[in-house]
Amino acid sequence: MTDTVLDVRNLRVEFPTRHGTLTAVDDISLTIKRGEILGIVGESGAGKSMTGMAILGLLEPPGRIASGSIHLSGDRIDALDDRAMQSIRGRRIGAIFQDPLTSLNPLFRVGDQLVETIRLHTDLTKSQARTRAKDLMREVGIPAVDERIDNYPHQFSGGMRQRIVIALALCAEPELIVADEPTTALDVSIQAQITALLKRLCRDRGTAVMLVTHDMGVIAETADRVAVMYAGRLAELGAVEDVVRRPQHPYTVGLMGSIPSLRKDVAELQMIPGSMPRLNAIPQGCAFNPRCTHAGPKCRRDQPRIDSAGAACWLALEGATA
Amino acid sequence: MNIRPNAILEVDALERRFDVSAPWLNRMIEGKPRRTLRAVDGVDFVIQRGQTLALVGESGCGKSTIAKLVTGLHPPSGGKIRFNGDPDRMQMIFQDPFASLNPRWRVGRIIAEPLRTLRPETPAERVAARVDELLRTVGLAAADGLKFPHEFSGGQRQRISIARALAGEPEFLVCDEPTSALDVSVQAQVLNLMKKLQKDMGLTYLFISHDLSVVRHMADVIAVMYLGRIVEIQPTADLFASPLHPYTRLLLDTIPDLDAPKRDRAPMGGEVPSPVSPPSGCSFHPRCPLAFDRCKRERPERRAQVHERRVACFAAEATSTGETTDT
Ligand SMILES: Nc1ncnc2c1ncn2[C@@H]1O[C@H](COP(=O)(O)OP(=O)(O)OP(=O)(O)O)[C@@H](O)[C@H]1O
Ligand SMILES: Nc1ncnc2c1ncn2[C@@H]1O[C@H](COP(=O)(O)OP(=O)(O)OP(=O)(O)O)[C@@H](O)[C@H]1O
Ligand code: SF4
Ligand code: SF4
Ligand SMILES: [Mg+2]
Ligand SMILES: [Mg+2]
Numbered sequence: 001m002t003d004t005v006l007d008v009r010n011l012r013v014e015f016p017t018r019h020g021t022l023t024a025v026d027d028i029s030l031t032i033k034r035g036e037i038l039g040i041v042g043e044s045g046a047g048k049s050m051t052g053m054a055i056l057g058l059l060e061p062p063g064r065i066a067s068g069s070i071h072l073s074g075d076r077i078d079a080l081d082d083r084a085m086q087s088i089r090g091r092r093i094g095a096i097f098q099d100p101l102t103s104l105n106p107l108f109r110v111g112d113q114l115v116e117t118i119r120l121h122t123d124l125t126k127s128q129a130r131t132r133a134k135d136l137m138r139e140v141g142i143p144a145v146d147e148r149i150d151n152y153p154h155q156f157s158g159g160m161r162q163r164i165v166i167a168l169a170l171c172a173e174p175e176l177i178v179a180d181e182p183t184t185a186l187d188v189s190i191q192a193q194i195t196a197l198l199k200r201l202c203r204d205r206g207t208a209v210m211l212v213t214h215d216m217g218v219i220a221e222t223a224d225r226v227a228v229m230y231a232g233r234l235a236e237l238g239a240v241e242d243v244v245r246r247p248q249h250p251y252t253v254g255l256m257g258s259i260p261s262l263r264k265d266v267a268e269l270q271m272i273p274g275s276m277p278r279l280n281a282i283p284q285g286c287a288f289n290p291r292c293t294h295a296g297p298k299c300r301r302d303q304p305r306i307d308s309a310g311a312a313c314w315l316a317l318e319g320a321t322a
Numbered sequence: 323m324n325i326r327p328n329a330i331l332e333v334d335a336l337e338r339r340f341d342v343s344a345p346w347l348n349r350m351i352e353g354k355p356r357r358t359l360r361a362v363d364g365v366d367f368v369i370q371r372g373q374t375l376a377l378v379g380e381s382g383c384g385k386s387t388i389a390k391l392v393t394g395l396h397p398p399s400g401g402k403i404r405f406n407g408d409p410d411r412m413q414m415i416f417q418d419p420f421a422s423l424n425p426r427w428r429v430g431r432i433i434a435e436p437l438r439t440l441r442p443e444t445p446a447e448r449v450a451a452r453v454d455e456l457l458r459t460v461g462l463a464a465a466d467g468l469k470f471p472h473e474f475s476g477g478q479r480q481r482i483s484i485a486r487a488l489a490g491e492p493e494f495l496v497c498d499e500p501t502s503a504l505d506v507s508v509q510a511q512v513l514n515l516m517k518k519l520q521k522d523m524g525l526t527y528l529f530i531s532h533d534l535s536v537v538r539h540m541a542d543v544i545a546v547m548y549l550g551r552i553v554e555i556q557p558t559a560d561l562f563a564s565p566l567h568p569y570t571r572l573l574l575d576t577i578p579d580l581d582a583p584k585r586d587r588a589p590m591g592g593e594v595p596s597p598v599s600p601p602s603g604c605s606f607h608p609r610c611p612l613a614f615d616r617c618k619r620e621r622p623e624r625r626a627q628v629h630e631r632r633v634a635c636f637a638a639e640a641t642s643t644g645e646t647t648d649t
Binding site: 043159160187188190191193196215216217220221244262266272 | 476505509510572582586591593
């Protein structure tokens with residue numbers, strides 16, 4: 001068990017609104033081991049970012065964790081106050097977001113930002129910290145570090161900025177990195193450089209990574225295991241090869257069939273009729289039932305649930321939907 | 323330029339430059355020169371009637387600029403565009419289905435507009451009937467015509483854009499990233515619809531996307547762009563079976579492949595250079611694993627006169643059969 005870095009149990013995130021309470025994350029359980037990349041995939045609004053933000057302790061009020069628990073290497077972190085959580089964020093959990101400029105201050109040289117972060121979390125001297133900053137920049141693949149260290153964020157390209165953010169996230173050698181759409185704003189060739197970098201860091205340093213993205217291709221190539229989210233719930237969670245090649249949940253099956261292949265010719269792409277329900281209109285039972293060709297009476301009555309593995313579908317769980 | 327028997331669009335040596343100089347006063351004070359950005363830099367292609375030609379390439383390579391040149395939203399700075407069809411029957415579909423739909427108009431009015439422009443004499447009840455028919459064609463209900471755009475999801479809004487484009491009875495559609503803002507399951511609905519309409523109505527598409535798997539599914543011919551130029555153009559099957567340009571090959575190696583999960587790949591090095599000061603010679607040379615001396619000095623050409631020539635690369639020319647460099 002000591003290998004488990006992140007342990008999320010029955011997490012529920014709610015937004016109280018004037019028209020009632022919306023459940024953005026509904027009863028999610030998952031774990032990430034040392035050196036493992038867990039992908040979180042799903043369509044826009046599925047609750048991927050909310051799950052990541054809950055773990056980072058960055059939910060914007062009125063959003064809140066309504067129930068469940070989050071443990072980081074055995075320590076419970078979901079009920080900490082802001083100060084304690086802030087220190088955990090820099091030291092033990094690193095964060096990478098889609099827009100690198102949310103993590104970088106445009107007014108300061110990147111080197112100074114790295115040095116400051118390193119000194120905040122270690123007791124290195126200023127010059128030691130600068131040496132370490134250069135090492136980190138080299139590790140994330142910035143060329144000509146001696147010159148670039150004194151540049152401002154706007155002097156870097158999008159891909160280079162995202163590398164700097166990764167270096168920033170690595171400063172305190174965190175146990176866990178939460179990366180929310182880290183490559184979505186980048187070109188494919190640059191995207192590949194960043195995912196390869198994340199993979200290498202995870203392998204070399206044993207960092208656990210939670211990779212949030214809507215891009216199944218990025219997940220397939222980067223993640224060890226993948227959690228598919230639908231309407232705030234886990235639809236399916238398993239080894240990436242299994243979920244990609246032998247999906248069990250009808251939603252995952254449809255999702256995989258709707259992606260055009262680079263190798264196979266198909267006359268028509270598979271379509272899932274309709275679209276994902278809004279949070280205020282999630283149907284009773286299985287959230288996917290109005291779009292599912294296998295739906296039976298039980299699907300419209302009872303919500304199928306999984307505990308960190310398998311497919312949340314009555315067909316897969318019980319072999320019947322009656 | 324000869325008109326090819328079945329070509330609906332012929333583009334020859336097309337250029338579009340943008341002046342990106344600092345304001346006049348700054349140039350005077352700081353002594354900065356004028357700067358020109360070559361967004362489209364000598365592009366040739368031909369689209370056959372009823373087919374789909376796709377432009378692919380990374381951000382800023384000039385895809386949308388070509389779309390705007392072809393539809394007349396930008397005048398070219400050089401070169402020719404010959405459209406052998408009815409200019410009134412060319413329509414465009416944009417990436418953002420929300421920004422391109424008037425939020426204060428009901429959907430029915432949005433769809434009716436091109437029809438009213440094309441045939442102003444059409445009686446109101448004919449227009450209404452046609453709008454209902456178009457809504458059903460794109461998989462919406464006739465009653466949806468009474469709603470406003472914000473009442474629809476992204477995929478439904480893109481269907482509305484398609485219905486509006488179809489109202490103009492187009493023969494030629496320019497589609498600039500029509501599904502890039504959509505989730506994959508919704509993208510599949512829109513792509514299937516576009517393919518069906520093409521088959522039923524004999525439409526021709528200029529289809530722009532940065533997603534090679536989408537392009538593979540949609541296109542008969544693919545043109546790969548890099549920094550304002552087409553570096554390779556091939557029928558889809560040929561491009562995937564035997565990509566000729568080193569950039570295309572790197573791109574194909576780079577994109578995530580769902581059929582091969584957990585693949586370890588060697589990512590392409592380097593970054594896309596600025597189009598304001600592109601590298602000399604072949605603009606891909608700083609990132610090209612095959613680059614040699616000549617690539618830094620000379621620019622490899624791929625001209626319409628030798629349309630059989632599918633690639634602009636010295637190394638590919640030297641190895642491919644039957645093609646000589648001295649045409
Ligand atoms: N402040 C808020 N109040 C109410 N609902 C909210 C709020 N913020 C987000 N939501 C809802 O929470 C749900 C989950 O959002 P989340 O950002 O996690 O989606 P996502 O899966 O990351 O999607 P995307 O791919 O678009 O980033 C969405 O339906 C969203 O509309
Ligand atoms: N009106 C303009 N003024 C100055 N530069 C422009 C203008 N329009 C486009 N450009 C520049 O021309 C180049 C090509 O832009 P274009 O929008 O055609 O690229 P694209 O291939 O469509 O990229 P994307 O995939 O990001 O949409 C870019 O460098 C862009 O910054
Ligand atoms: S539980 Fe029922 S409705 Fe839900 S995915 Fe499974 S079969 Fe379909
Ligand atoms: S011309 Fe030279 S640099 Fe350009 S793609 Fe070919 S080999 Fe590479
Ligand atoms: Mg998100
Ligand atoms: Mg564009």
